[in-house]
Amino acid sequence: MESICVSAPGKLILHGEHAVVYGKVALAASLNLRSFLKLTFTSDDSIEVFLPDIDIHASWKIKELQSLFSSPHFNGDVQSPQEANSDCLQLIRHFLSLSEDTHDTKPLALVAFVYLLGHITQKLSGMKVELRSSLPTGAGLGSSAAFSTCLAAGLLVASGSIKDSRLGWEEKELDLINKWAFQGEKVIHGRPSGIDNSVSTFGGALCFQGGKITPLEKVPKLDMMLVNTKVPRSTKILVAGLRERYEKYPDIYRPVIDSVEAISVKCEETLSHLNDVPNDPAMIQTLRDLIGLNHHHLNFLGVGHKSLDEVCSICTEHGLSAKLTGAGGGGCAFCLITKDDSPRAIASVTESLQKCGYECWRTTVGGHGVKCHDPNEVISQLN
Amino acid sequence: MESICVSAPGKLILHGEHAVVYGKVALAASLNLRSFLKLTFTSDDSIEVFLPDIDIHASWKIKELQSLFSSPHFNGDVQSPQEANSDCLQLIRHFLSLSEDTHDTKPLALVAFVYLLGHITQKLSGMKVELRSSLPTGAGLGSSAAFSTCLAAGLLVASGSIKDSRLGWEEKELDLINKWAFQGEKVIHGRPSGIDNSVSTFGGALCFQGGKITPLEKVPKLDMMLVNTKVPRSTKILVAGLRERYEKYPDIYRPVIDSVEAISVKCEETLSHLNDVPNDPAMIQTLRDLIGLNHHHLNFLGVGHKSLDEVCSICTEHGLSAKLTGAGGGGCAFCLITKDDSPRAIASVTESLQKCGYECWRTTVGGHGVKCHDPNEVISQLN
Numbered sequence: 001m002e003s004i005c006v007s008a009p010g011k012l013i014l015h016g017e018h019a020v021v022y023g024k025v026a027l028a029a030s031l032n033l034r035s036f037l038k039l040t041f042t043s044d045d046s047i048e049v050f051l052p053d054i055d056i057h058a059s060w061k062i063k064e065l066q067s068l069f070s071s072p073h074f075n076g077d078v079q080s081p082q083e084a085n086s087d088c089l090q091l092i093r094h095f096l097s098l099s100e101d102t103h104d105t106k107p108l109a110l111v112a113f114v115y116l117l118g119h120i121t122q123k124l125s126g127m128k129v130e131l132r133s134s135l136p137t138g139a140g141l142g143s144s145a146a147f148s149t150c151l152a153a154g155l156l157v158a159s160g161s162i163k164d165s166r167l168g169w170e171e172k173e174l175d176l177i178n179k180w181a182f183q184g185e186k187v188i189h190g191r192p193s194g195i196d197n198s199v200s201t202f203g204g205a206l207c208f209q210g211g212k213i214t215p216l217e218k219v220p221k222l223d224m225m226l227v228n229t230k231v232p233r234s235t236k237i238l239v240a241g242l243r244e245r246y247e248k249y250p251d252i253y254r255p256v257i258d259s260v261e262a263i264s265v266k267c268e269e270t271l272s273h274l275n276d277v278p279n280d281p282a283m284i285q286t287l288r289d290l291i292g293l294n295h296h297h298l299n300f301l302g303v304g305h306k307s308l309d310e311v312c313s314i315c316t317e318h319g320l321s322a323k324l325t326g327a328g329g330g331g332c333a334f335c336l337i338t339k340d341d342s343p344r345a346i347a348s349v350t351e352s353l354q355k356c357g358y359e360c361w362r363t364t365v366g367g368h369g370v371k372c373h374d375p376n377e378v379i380s381q382l383n
Numbered sequence: 384m385e386s387i388c389v390s391a392p393g394k395l396i397l398h399g400e401h402a403v404v405y406g407k408v409a410l411a412a413s414l415n416l417r418s419f420l421k422l423t424f425t426s427d428d429s430i431e432v433f434l435p436d437i438d439i440h441a442s443w444k445i446k447e448l449q450s451l452f453s454s455p456h457f458n459g460d461v462q463s464p465q466e467a468n469s470d471c472l473q474l475i476r477h478f479l480s481l482s483e484d485t486h487d488t489k490p491l492a493l494v495a496f497v498y499l500l501g502h503i504t505q506k507l508s509g510m511k512v513e514l515r516s517s518l519p520t521g522a523g524l525g526s527s528a529a530f531s532t533c534l535a536a537g538l539l540v541a542s543g544s545i546k547d548s549r550l551g552w553e554e555k556e557l558d559l560i561n562k563w564a565f566q567g568e569k570v571i572h573g574r575p576s577g578i579d580n581s582v583s584t585f586g587g588a589l590c591f592q593g594g595k596i597t598p599l600e601k602v603p604k605l606d607m608m609l610v611n612t613k614v615p616r617s618t619k620i621l622v623a624g625l626r627e628r629y630e631k632y633p634d635i636y637r638p639v640i641d642s643v644e645a646i647s648v649k650c651e652e653t654l655s656h657l658n659d660v661p662n663d664p665a666m667i668q669t670l671r672d673l674i675g676l677n678h679h680h681l682n683f684l685g686v687g688h689k690s691l692d693e694v695c696s697i698c699t700e701h702g703l704s705a706k707l708t709g710a711g712g713g714g715c716a717f718c719l720i721t722k723d724d725s726p727r728a729i730a731s732v733t734e735s736l737q738k739c740g741y742e743c744w745r746t747t748v749g750g751h752g753v754k755c756h757d758p759n760e761v762i763s764q765l766n
Contacts, residue, residue, distance in 0.1 A: 245672075252642050252645040252646055253642070256639065259638040259639050259642075266634070266635065293632075299682075
């Protein structure tokens with residue numbers, strides 16, 4: 001085995017962003033925009049990591065890493081991932097010469113790499129790890145979870161903890177990948193919900209509520225247009241601002257959060273129905289209705305942005321339906337595309353959106369989770 | 384007594400439009416935009432009615448009217464208004480040569496006039512009735528209720544059923560005016576809520592829920608800018624459209640209607656507090672918050688319009704807060720004006736709104752209901 005190739009998808013929150021913070025159900029689905037990781041064994045005495053999408057290229061002598069990993073903070077059973085303790089993270093930060101309070105996710109990706117490497121790999125040998133992604137970073141599409149998932153899967157295969165299975169992993173192996181990917185996410189984000197790594201690992205669509213993740217059994221593939229407004233925002237500030245407003249007017253906000261949950265529940269029912277009766281026009285209309293209604297709610301909740309409203313208006317003018325996805329305040333929106341939408345309308349929407357300076361991708365949601373590839377097949381994806 | 388002068392105000396729905404249809408509380412307040420009615424006794428053998436605001440000028444011989452009113456459909460006690468039956472209304476339509484299915488409120492104002500004249504006046508004599516209004520018609524500001532209220536009050540005074548009181552009427556007299564005004568509203572609108580005539584009669588502000596009207600005891604006067612988008616709309620179609628959506632997605636819409644009610648309740652509390660502590664900045668901020676939140680809900684409910692959103696955006700950009708008022712889909716919005724708002728900001732908002740083609744009025748809400756005037760004092764209002 002000279003190299004290992006794995007890929008993992010990004011995610012889209014269909015409904016329930018923000019409501020999930022209040023214990024309500026959220027629906028997320030995998031994107032067909034994926035990250036690809038190639039791990040190549042070398043005869044060098046170093047481990048090299050190359051993350052060109054975020055301008056990171058680092059390498060360390062195996063001896064230096066062995067010395068770092070000899071700390072008892074790196075003890076533990078690879079089959080039962082432990083929570084990262086702050087001492088261990090501090091050791092890694094020190095090793096990487098990072099200041100203690102950095103919240104920039106780029107260097108934190110390197111911390112996550114070292115963390116997972118130290119915990120998963122029993123015996124270090126020379127290797128080169130390279131990751132490339134078709135996912136934009138910082139757009140709420142789960143690029144960091146796709147990274148963590150690829151990394152967990154790649155290192156677990158490299159260490160022999162799970163098999164190199166191009167036919168798909170078993171449930172138990174996926175669970176292990178997911179647990180380690182979640183640890184990687186925690187290193188990067190502090191207190192992630194676990195949605196992103198779960199979608200990236202299992203693919204398809206899932207319900208998330210109160211920390212519990214339930215895969216949806218019947219999910220049709222849906223065509224979407226993803227629109228990145230490129231307006232930067234802070235999830236933390238958006239969540240905190242809503243919390244403050246909610247606490248000031250609980251009787252006014254609580255029912256809206258309930259209504260958002262009812263939208264998620266209705267969407268789940270509708271997806272199940274569409275899986276049985278593909279393209280049922282009434283159900284497609286329901287999906288559209290739910291998207292439009294939820295966007296209004298997100299505006300009510302104060303996490304909208306005029307750029308996101310502009311995206312929705314342009315889509316609505318052409319008979320399509322769009323909503324913001326993720327934290328809001330900028331970032332991405334998605335627009336449902338169905339078989340009945342005329343290519344002309346879609347082209348016209350795309351043109352209008354691009355004229356406003358927004359980035360558009362056609363994508364499909366509901367596809368595969370983490371996958372192992374023949375390294376020769378995906379080499380083109382990496383170059 | 385040669386002539387009688389009365390005036391009655393229009394109304395503004397502060398919160399709860401549409402939710403009121405689902406049995407929830409709505410808050411309405413009187414405007415300082417009023418209609419004025421002058422009833423002058425003449426020695427002619429005719430009764431003349433002049434409604435220049437809606438281009439109506441009619442007169443009938445007293446003998447013709449006596450013949451019409453001799454029908455048993457006009458029997459009844461002036462002190463206990465009866466529901467208008469359809470036979471009686473058909474008689475009047477026939478008398479006025481109106482087709483049976485007219486829903487145009489202009490000729491229906493004439494039906495209401497004849498209806499109230501026939502029921503309230505025991506002994507017909509020559510008179511001229513003239514009504515002028517500073518209220519725009521068809522803008523959801525209760526111009527027809529101000530008309531019905533003026534008409535009921537004027538005819539009740541003319542017939543001696545209540546006294547000509549320039550010091551204000553007693554509760555019992557106001558109740559009688561309100562009941563007849565409600566009958567007039569029913570003739571014009573079919574199934575009105577009774578809010579408009581109640582505000583026009585009693586003034587101040589009131590809560591309305593499930594047909595029950597409760598005056599608010601403590602209401603501060605509030606400065607507002609009223610903005611008429613002049614976009615025409617049909618209340619009936621808006622109400623029916625929402626009903627259809629509500630019935631399709633009850634679990635999604637019900638909580639939003641609950642949240643709208645929570646806004647009305649919070650507004651009522653806040654008004655009471657502001658009555659005790661005028662201009663309390665925290666309470667003013669709450670009023671503003673509630674206005675902005677409710678506008679989002681009305682958009683969610685599908686009764687917004689891009690012109691109304693434009694009004695709100697312009698106000699928001701200048702630190703003010705606005706929402707649509709009434710049925711929505713066009714019509715009017717209001718913007719709260721407080722002592723702390725700079726005259727420059729207000730002038731700038733007004734200019735921007737007028738540039739968009741909208742009509743703006745500065746007005747006060749929470750003032751007097753129906754009033755009797757010295758005819759000589761208000762003559763200038765009528766000419």
